Amino acid sequence: MLDDFFTRALLAGIGVALVAGPLGCIIVWRRLAYFGDTLSHAAVLGVALAIMLDANLTISVFVVAISVSCALLVLQRRGSVSSDSLLGLMAHSALALGLVVLSFLTWVRIDLMALLLGDILAVSVNDLIMIYLGGGLVLGVLAWIWRPLFAASLSPELAAAEGLAPERVNIIFMVLMALVIAMAMKIVGVLLITALLIMPAVTARRFAAGPEQMALLAVAIGILSVFGGLFGSLHWDTPTGPSIVVAGLVLFMLSMTPLGRRQAAVRSPKGE
């Protein structure tokens, strides 16, 4: 079964959607979409360094993403540049640096399109193992820190006052995000990772009454987008990564139609 490239692609997509659902919800709640973008742009630098140092690609991307997160934390504390400017600066610096480093490595031929837009059809069995092991780890840790993470998303002060440790949870969350970006890079490419993370969550919001329900719905919507994108790309011969994102967009737009609105109204009654 795993011999078929299409089956492997489906499994890889489902694996990433399982993780992207709950993680994407947190990103939406905390307004971290641009932060996710910054980390995924930094992945290009990670790829360049991996090739230069002949290191494992996923690990290299992970390490670079963590370093960028830490640099952001430190620079934010100093507070001389506003957060959004800082994110923009870091995102595009990392992307540009990565491309410059790659241009020096004249002996390698790198498929820039695959790097930027993903190549889910080239997923190997090893990649699959990596996605499911890493994904299992991320989901396990996420379940462990879910309550404090959610409470701190709502109000860091309230969480801290009542004895949770929001700072520590935030750092763990950043590590998880870096891990997921390293994993998802292969599926949709560095330019579209954030879309894969936030689109299912945003679509799920209209139908969810509680945070846990929203996370589960986001997983389901993510899996639907993967199916839609893959079969769509097979049928119309379109690039798979962008097709998955477009499928997500279609689902989002469907949720905005009166059909979606009626559903949402039924699910969130006020009082009795």
Place this chain on the structure above:
Amino acid sequence: MLTRSEALISLTNAGVQRSRQWLVRGVDLKVHPGEIVTLIGPNGSGKSTTAKMALGLLSLDEGARAQSDALVVGYVPQKLAIDWTLPLTVDRFMTLTGRVAADAVSAAMTATGVAHLWQADVCTLSGGEFQRVMLARAMARKPDLLVLDEPVQDVDFNGEIEIYELIQKIREDVGCGVLLISHDLHVVMAATDRVLCLNGHICCQGTPVAVASSDEYQRLFGLRSAQSLAVYQHHHDHTHMPDGRVRHADGSITDHCHPDDGSHGALPPADHVRSDSAPLAAGRPAGERPRKDQDAG
């Protein structure tokens, strides 16, 4: 002052500064189990900052903070903006920072009068309803220390009385210490053991009556407010139930409360009346109250 057991939290000469200006400085504060401490002061006097120092949310630039072991805190912050992107029902909000027994949740929600809202989306609540829900959440945790930052903002006047009584009841039932920040200088709960009057530092402290008559307080807020610092004392002879009906002292239930049905007490002593002439439903003499503003629920 009474000597009690070990303090739940204590600040010693605590201060916080921002860009070389002291927000508040030299604060000595102790809250013991079963004690209600109220912080009052004008805007920007460091009330919330002091509460945050006590909770350990702000690192001190001066002084020290201590708390008892395994302290369970219930916190009602001054503002809590919940974004629409965050789907949250009231009952999920109750267990936000930790598991709470279901009966503790329903008891707390009944006590604050929001039991009927348990399935409502938090975003759809009115300001007053949300305040009560936040209070219920903090109560349900069965805290050792309850920190309430302006718990009666957005709550109507009768609700304000109910909530002050509720805080007193929680203190009696659970025996927790309460740190209360009051936005209203005129009404300080009678149950308050100690009032701290802040203005960048502690300018005076003591029992509500002692603070009201102190020179520092009068200088800070003017003679007029000093005269009108009312110690809230309320004799309940009827209760407004969440559905709008009224339960009277003799146990009978009516749809409205009528000023002339004998259920309303006589005018309390003059120093117990709110100065700002808010309609004090239970405090007016029978007959004085115009018919048209009878409580509709």
